Amino acid sequence: xxxxxxxxxxxxxxxxxxxxxxxxxxxxxxxxxxxxxxxxxxxxxxxxxxxxxxxxxxxxxxxxxxxxxxxxxxxxxxxxxxxxxxxxxxxxxxxxxxxxxxxxxxxxxxxxxxxxxxxxxxxxxxxxxxxxxxxxxxxxxxxxxxxxxxxxxxxxxxxxxxxxxxxxxxxxxxxxxxxxxxxxxxxxxxxxxxxxxxxxx
Amino acid sequence: xxxxxxxxxxxxxxxxxxxxxxxxxxxxxxxxxxxxxxxxxxxxxxxxxxxxxxxxxxxxxxxxxxxxxxxxxxxxxxxxxxxxxxxxxxxxxxxxxxxxxxxxxxxxxxxxxxxxxxxxxxxxxxxxxxxxxxxxxxxxxxxxxxxxxxxxxxxxxxxxxxxxxxxxxxxxxxxxxxxxxxxxxxxxxxxx
Numbered sequence: 001x002x003x004x005x006x007x008x009x010x011x012x013x014x015x016x017x018x019x020x021x022x023x024x025x026x027x028x029x030x031x032x033x034x035x036x037x038x039x040x041x042x043x044x045x046x047x048x049x050x051x052x053x054x055x056x057x058x059x060x061x062x063x064x065x066x067x068x069x070x071x072x073x074x075x076x077x078x079x080x081x082x083x084x085x086x087x088x089x090x091x092x093x094x095x096x097x098x099x100x101x102x103x104x105x106x107x108x109x110x111x112x113x114x115x116x117x118x119x120x121x122x123x124x125x126x127x128x129x130x131x132x133x134x135x136x137x138x139x140x141x142x143x144x145x146x147x148x149x150x151x152x153x154x155x156x157x158x159x160x161x162x163x164x165x166x167x168x169x170x171x172x173x174x175x176x177x178x179x180x181x182x183x184x185x186x187x188x189x190x191x192x193x194x195x196x197x198x199x200x201x
Numbered sequence: 202x203x204x205x206x207x208x209x210x211x212x213x214x215x216x217x218x219x220x221x222x223x224x225x226x227x228x229x230x231x232x233x234x235x236x237x238x239x240x241x242x243x244x245x246x247x248x249x250x251x252x253x254x255x256x257x258x259x260x261x262x263x264x265x266x267x268x269x270x271x272x273x274x275x276x277x278x279x280x281x282x283x284x285x286x287x288x289x290x291x292x293x294x295x296x297x298x299x300x301x302x303x304x305x306x307x308x309x310x311x312x313x314x315x316x317x318x319x320x321x322x323x324x325x326x327x328x329x330x331x332x333x334x335x336x337x338x339x340x341x342x343x344x345x346x347x348x349x350x351x352x353x354x355x356x357x358x359x360x361x362x363x364x365x366x367x368x369x370x371x372x373x374x375x376x377x378x379x380x381x382x383x384x385x386x387x388x389x390x391x392x393x
Contacts, residue, residue, distance in 0.1 A: 023271045032261040040260075041253045054256050058264055065268040142247040161248035186209040193240045 013077035020068055028065055035078070036061075038163055039085045045146060045158055046089040056092055060085045076169065083173045086155050093151050145195040153188035160185050207234045216245055 008016055008030040016034075019027035039060055044053035063084050071080060146154055155174060159165045167185075171178045207215075211224050215238050220228075228235050312319055345351060358364045 021271070025265070025270050028265060028268060028270060029261050032264055036260055037253045037255050040256045044254050053254075054260070057256055058260070058267075061264040062267045065264070069271075139247060139251055142244070142251065157248065161245050162251050164249075182209065182213075186212075189241055189244055192244045193237070196240070196244065 014073045017068060017071060017073065017077060020065070028068075031065070031077075032061055035081050039081060042082065042085055042155075042158055042163065043089045045143075045162070046086075046151065046154060047092060048147060052092065056088050057085070060088050063088070075172075078165075079169050079172050082159065082163070082165070083175070086159075086173060090151060090155070141196055142192065145192045148195060149188055149191060153184050153191070156181055156184040157188040157192070206231065207238070212238060212241055216241065 005019075008019070008027060011019070011030075013031070013034070016027050016030050020031065036057065040053060040057045043056045043060070044050065047053055047056065060081070064081055071077065146157070149157065152174075156170060159170045159173060160167070165173070167178060167181055170176075170185075171181045174181065176184075207224060207227060211221075214220070215224065228238065358367060
């Protein structure tokens with residue numbers, strides 16, 4: 001008799017990918033469930049527009065899942081997903097030349113309601129320390145400072161310190177030499193330090 | 202005090218809690234590096250605490266509407282699961298099957314058209330096998346007859362009564378062996 005399949009949430013990314021290649025639709029949904037928040041957060045912080053971030057995240061997952069047959073299991077699945085997400089966001093920024101935006105909402109929003117809908121909602125889905133006013137203020141200041149970084153610095157700093165990726169993985173995701181990634185991250189931290197100091201003044 | 206301030210790599214190491222004696226002594230003396238390290242730490246903590254955002258509800262449904270899920274390639278027949286090959290694997294499996302089928306068909310057709318040749322080969326093979334069998338048996342018999350214990354065994358079985366006892370003993374040993382083997386290989390019964 002056939003053995004029962006183990007639950008998807010107990011499997012590694014590679015095993016879930018293998019199941020999706022067998023035509024298991026629930027495996028596709030599991031991959032989306034695992035990566036929708038990190039991918040959406042990365043893209044949202046890159047483009048600063050909820051609607052656009054939704055579209056680009058959707059585009060990312062459609063690209064990833066329709067190309068699942070070409071994915072090579074010797075590479076990290078997360079690196080592959082972030083690479084596609086980052087390229088999708090960067091392509092969009094290049095098309096729109098959209099690199100500095102307001103924390104209060106999308107510059108493309110036509111009405112105050114649209115501005116509100118596209119604004120960053122700080123503190124949502126965060127652990128209790130962020131509910132604290134000081135943390136909210138710091139979070140807001142950091143979000144504002146991130147907005148002012150160059151897109152390539154922004155990708156590096158978000159992948160390193162928000163997504164917790166290793167330098168080597170970031171180099172792989174962004175297709176950059178390791179030394180360049182380290183330089184970008186150090187410069188981004190320097191700029192953030194200076195900007196935060198100015199914001200606090 | 203050293204005039205060289207902390208390098209980016211040393212500042213990075215500080216963020217993960219690694220501090221060499223040199224760095225420690227430099228930090229004790231250099232207020233600028235202390236301030237940079239402290240602000241760096243605050244920035245990184247702030248970044249790590251940034252919230253993750255979620256797309257609107259129904260995101261996975263919207264994605265799945267535009268994803269081509271391949272048809273399941275695993276079939277179940279009588280409770281046994283078989284992986285049905287697709288793409289390159291299907292082409293490879295089909296090629297192997299065609300080659301095997303073509304070989305089999307050619308062999309049958311050739312055999313039907315060359316029965317005499319086949320019969321000749323069969324007779325030659327049987328004669329060869331017969332020869333090998335006899336040679337083997339004769340070699341075995343000669344080997345046994347030359348053994349030191351052969352004369353003793355032969356003498357024992359010369360009397361019909363002793364021969365009968367010996368055969369019965371062998372039969373009993375064989376039967377006991379079969380019973381023991383059956384017990385060993387039988388499935389354990391579940392305790393009530």
